Amino acid sequence: xxxxxxxxxxxxxxxxxxxxxxxxxxxxxxxxxxxxxxxxxxxxxxxxxxxxxxxxxxxxxxxxxxxxxxxxxxxxxxxxxxxxxxxxxxxxxxxxxxxxxxxxxxxxxxxxxxxxxxxxxxxxxxxxxxxxxxxxxxxxxxxxxxxxxxxxxxxxxxxxxxxxxxxxxxxxxxxxxxxxxxxxxxxxxxxxxxxxxxxxxxxxxxxxxxxxxxxxxxxxxxxxxxxxxxxxxxxxxxxx
Amino acid sequence: xxxxxxxxxxxxxxxxxxxxxxxxxxxxxxxxxxxxxxxxxxxxxxxxxxxxxxxxxxxxxxxxxxxxxxxxxxxxxxxxxxxxxxxxxxxxxxxxxxxxxxxxxxxxxxxxxxxxxxxxxxxxxxxxxxxxxxxxxxxxxxxxxxxxxxxxxxxxxxxxxxxxxxxxxxxxxxxxxxxxxxxxxxxxxxxxxxxxxxxxxxxxxxxxxxxxxxxxxxxxxxxxxxxxxxxxxxxxxxxx
DNA sequence: CGTAATCTTGACCAACGTCAATGTTCGTGG
DNA sequence: CCACGAACATTGACGTTGGTCAAGATTACG
Numbered sequence: 001x002x003x004x005x006x007x008x009x010x011x012x013x014x015x016x017x018x019x020x021x022x023x024x025x026x027x028x029x030x031x032x033x034x035x036x037x038x039x040x041x042x043x044x045x046x047x048x049x050x051x052x053x054x055x056x057x058x059x060x061x062x063x064x065x066x067x068x069x070x071x072x073x074x075x076x077x078x079x080x081x082x083x084x085x086x087x088x089x090x091x092x093x094x095x096x097x098x099x100x101x102x103x104x105x106x107x108x109x110x111x112x113x114x115x116x117x118x119x120x121x122x123x124x125x126x127x128x129x130x131x132x133x134x135x136x137x138x139x140x141x142x143x144x145x146x147x148x149x150x151x152x153x154x155x156x157x158x159x160x161x162x163x164x165x166x167x168x169x170x171x172x173x174x175x176x177x178x179x180x181x182x183x184x185x186x187x188x189x190x191x192x193x194x195x196x197x198x199x200x201x202x203x204x205x206x207x208x209x210x211x212x213x214x215x216x217x218x219x220x221x222x223x224x225x226x227x228x229x230x231x232x233x234x235x236x237x238x239x240x
Numbered sequence: 241x242x243x244x245x246x247x248x249x250x251x252x253x254x255x256x257x258x259x260x261x262x263x264x265x266x267x268x269x270x271x272x273x274x275x276x277x278x279x280x281x282x283x284x285x286x287x288x289x290x291x292x293x294x295x296x297x298x299x300x301x302x303x304x305x306x307x308x309x310x311x312x313x314x315x316x317x318x319x320x321x322x323x324x325x326x327x328x329x330x331x332x333x334x335x336x337x338x339x340x341x342x343x344x345x346x347x348x349x350x351x352x353x354x355x356x357x358x359x360x361x362x363x364x365x366x367x368x369x370x371x372x373x374x375x376x377x378x379x380x381x382x383x384x385x386x387x388x389x390x391x392x393x394x395x396x397x398x399x400x401x402x403x404x405x406x407x408x409x410x411x412x413x414x415x416x417x418x419x420x421x422x423x424x425x426x427x428x429x430x431x432x433x434x435x436x437x438x439x440x441x442x443x444x445x446x447x448x449x450x451x452x453x454x455x456x457x458x459x460x461x462x463x464x465x466x467x468x469x470x471x472x473x474x475x476x477x478x479x480x
Numbered sequence: 481c482g483t484a485a486t487c488t489t490g491a492c493c494a495a496c497g498t499c500a501a502t503g504t505t506c507g508t509g510g
Numbered sequence: 511c512c513a514c515g516a517a518c519a520t521t522g523a524c525g526t527t528g529g530t531c532a533a534g535a536t537t538a539c540g
Contacts, residue, residue: 062381064467070381084374087367092374115363122362123355127327129369134324134332136376141302141310143383144428148496180519188384190497195520211505211519227304388528420487430529435488451487451537 002028002104002240007054010167012078014124014236023118024240027110033102040103041082041095048108051081052239056101057177060093061185071186073135074159074178078166080128080239086112099177106239124238131235138228143188146227151187152197153226156207160216161223165233176214242268242344242480247294250407252318254364254476263358264480267350273342280343281322281335288348291321292479296341297417300333301425311426313375314338314399314418318406320368320479326352339417346479364478371475378468383428386467391427392437393446393466400456401463405473416454 002008002025003018016024029049034040040058041047058075072093075081084091085108115122135158142154156176163169178186184194202208206222208215216222223230242248242265243258256264269289274280280298281287298315312333315321324331325348355362375398382394396416403409418426424434442448446462448455456462463470 062377064381064385068385070384072377072380084370087363087370093377112363115366116359119356119359119362122359122366123327123352126355126362126366126369129366129373130324130327133369133373133376136373136380137302137312137333139380140312140376140383141304143380144310144425145304145308179517185384191519192498192521193496196496199520419485431487432489432530433528436528439488 005054005240007078008240010078012166012237013240014238016240020121021240023114024106027106027114029105029107031102032105033100034097036097036099036101038097038101039094040097040101041091041093043092043094045091047082047085047091050083050085050106050108050111050239051103052106053077053079053081054102054104057098058095058101059098059182059186060095062093069185070188071182073139074186076159076162076166077168078237080237083125083129086115086125098182104240111239121238128238141227148187148189148193149197149200150226151189152183152194153201153206153222154228155183155187156209156214157216157219157222157226157228160214160219161228161230165231165235172217172219173213173215175212176209177212245294245480247318248480250318252406252477253480254478256480260361261480263354264346267346267354269345269347271342272345273340274337276337276339276341278337278341279334280337280341281331281333283332283334285331287322287325287331290323290325290346290348290351290479292344292346293317293319293321294342294344297338298335298341299338299422299426300335302333309425310428311422313379314426316399316402316406317408318477320477323365323369326355326365338422344480351479361478368478381467388427388429388433389437389440390466391429392423392434393441393462394468395423395427396447396449396454397456397459397462397466397468400454400459401468401470405471405475412457412459413453413455415452416449417452 003021007013031054032051040051043062053075055077058081059071060073060075060081061069061071063069075095081095081103082091115125138158142151146154159176160169160174163174180194181191184191187194189197198209205217206225207217219230243261247253271294272291280291283302293315295317298321299311300313300315301309301311303309315335321335321343322331355365378398382391386394399416400409400414403414420434421431424431427434429437438449445457446465447457459470
């Protein structure tokens, strides 16, 4: 199955020989498809499964006691979900599908065993994790120091750039299936103020988000405005 | 040297046998002591060294082109610095000493080699890294969703709790050698507004930060107010 | 004792949140 | 095909939170 995975052809993952691919294939339990809105992982539950996003968009988020929600990250095809399950411990965050989503379900215990058996594989995971930390740091800067408009711009272009590196966005346009409230919960603003920021960004022709259709006339200009450093290609991911 | 390290006696690290400790000892290059204000790591430089905080406080931060600064994390004794050097790649953030700091300097290449040789060790690193990610997520929630007072309270009690787990804070009081501006740069506020928040927290007897002396009369109450989940002890770190 | 850095506070202003009203899209049942 | 309702987008008016400016107080240190 993994041998023919469409995502592999996008050069999204570290080059692997046939044996490695087959080993990963052996960890694969099943393929899961869920409609938009489904809770894939619920905070506090002790899962033994790791997922790989295959298609669709999802968010990792945290719900506060007062009902407000912070989106921690947007999950795109190729991303790994719930890696904390490998190193035993309950997941602290929830994951919800934004669109229809399909995932590869991996056996956490087998994945753990594979890490112990193959240090190179474990180091790949560690590197992917360090990359994630880098992105998390950048988001921290965004939330702590950027204006509302710059935050929205940053959020949007970060996702656009991730899609582009995966060969899933080419020109100036790309789909953006988030509601305004989702954006607000990601960048720490209110839904209404996100609207104002979008209007401002459109007025400056930095980006145009109408409905679910995103247009970025000049990626470099938006990146400069939002303080986003466009990632050079070449970084690959650890798990198929 | 590491065999007698004072930090080891605090049960801060995973239990190791003598051979493991000696292996880590072999990676140790030197011991570095720097005065307050020193730049330990400079963003963009390609270091081949990893550090372990031995004594003192430091911050990991990012400087924006407009001059403002976001503190990403406070580094306390026992914390690992610049782990990105292990998996090759330039460090993206800077580290500066807040107080006089002393560090163990480890050879990044040897550390890398040790990860490849010992998968258990590599997995320990991965777990520490996943714990860090969890803390990063929590800080993201703080910046995105909490009020100014709650943010300051969160920031303070998180550090207090980390110190406590390391046996470096016991009663209600603990030293807190940050300037108001440092706190502001960490929680995404202005220096003046941090003052207002501190006054408010003092008025509610949630905490009292006067000068560099912190007093938390009721840790659980402050934690509840700030939405901080006090960590159960037991999590240990990977590198000595 | 003097200078520089930081703390602390008040007054005022800008950014962002809340409320409420209207428009738009889309799915559902008649 | 159309009527209806639900969810979401969009906008204006207004209130609150947090930033900026500026001044005096305190501390650290030579």
